[in-house]
Amino acid sequence: MNPSTLKNKQKCHQNLDPKVHTKVETDVKDFLKNWLRDLPRVDSYYCRSTATYKDKKFLYQGTTISQLHREYGQAAATAGVRAVGIQYFAAVFHEENYSVVIPRKDQCDVCVSFKHGNISKVAYDAHVTKKDEARQEKSRDKDSADEEKSIWIMDLQAVLLCPKAQANSLYYKTKLQVHNFTLFNLRPQGGYCYVWDESEGDLCSEVFAHLQYHHFEGVIKGHPDLKEIIVWSDGCCYQNRNTCVANAYSELARKYGVLITQKYLLAGHTQMECDSMHSTIERKIVADIYTPRDYVVILQTARIRPSPYYVKVLKHDEFLKLNGSYFFSIRPGKKVGDLTVHDLQGVQFSSEGKVNFKLSFSEDSVWEELPQMGQWHG
């Protein structure tokens, strides 16, 4: 078979509905593509960001092809358009780059690559060492917590959707996304939820900077003896590892004379105490949800002992503008090929306005001064 025949054969196959073996009319295919395009998608923030998943259009977790095909069949019948069979439907679904969302922390790409023989033992061992060092550092921090030193964990819960109903018919109608940013005090243990829906604010770094500033300002004011705060999180760049959040922490450190350190767990191994908060909350979502307020009630009552979670609902006019206050970059390198923010394992803000960074938690690692300090104007 020459290449052009093969190409024609493939092309022809693409336009055949395997169920009925007839050529799929343009209007039938267009209807299907438009129907897929109108499906609600998950904000890319909540999805895995590795190269394999680049350009994917993610649908909500739990979605299945057969469930979608059923809904599509009803829509096609209503519109008076012939519905294609499930195999052709699935082929177009994949061809158009749709996928069902995979939660960010479900598996580690490096560990999976090693399992499939795609990376060397040396690279894998280095990865495992880094993971263990971060875990040990976190455990040491937890043990060192006292009246003067407060240790925190923070993470965003997987998106909460409104409405959320058991009935299938509600699946693909418009949804309002509700975000829940959670913080957990390791000693004494206490959980905090900051909730807002997408009409009040999005998932940009300014919002996360505001949340962290607001939260830790409250912690500092409530604990006058506090001299140091350590905050553990994943290394998500919108949420935790960016200039806007760094400026917010620097402002807090200077204003209240407290040393603040951000530390990041290794990507792929970010399981933390907030996860159990999230599963406690998810277990309580048993009835249908119709408004964001329904989620707030669940958060307020999800835990009783030792104390309920503190829940604050955020409104758009409360978000502070914190960007550009003191410095314009937390990048440890300057030129192309130098270190980037992704290499940072920890960033530390002193009350004198100094910013230090660390690239690992190994025993011989030291805090170094951020070279961008020349850009300070605070």
Ligand SMILES: [Zn+2]
């Ligand atoms: Zn791993």
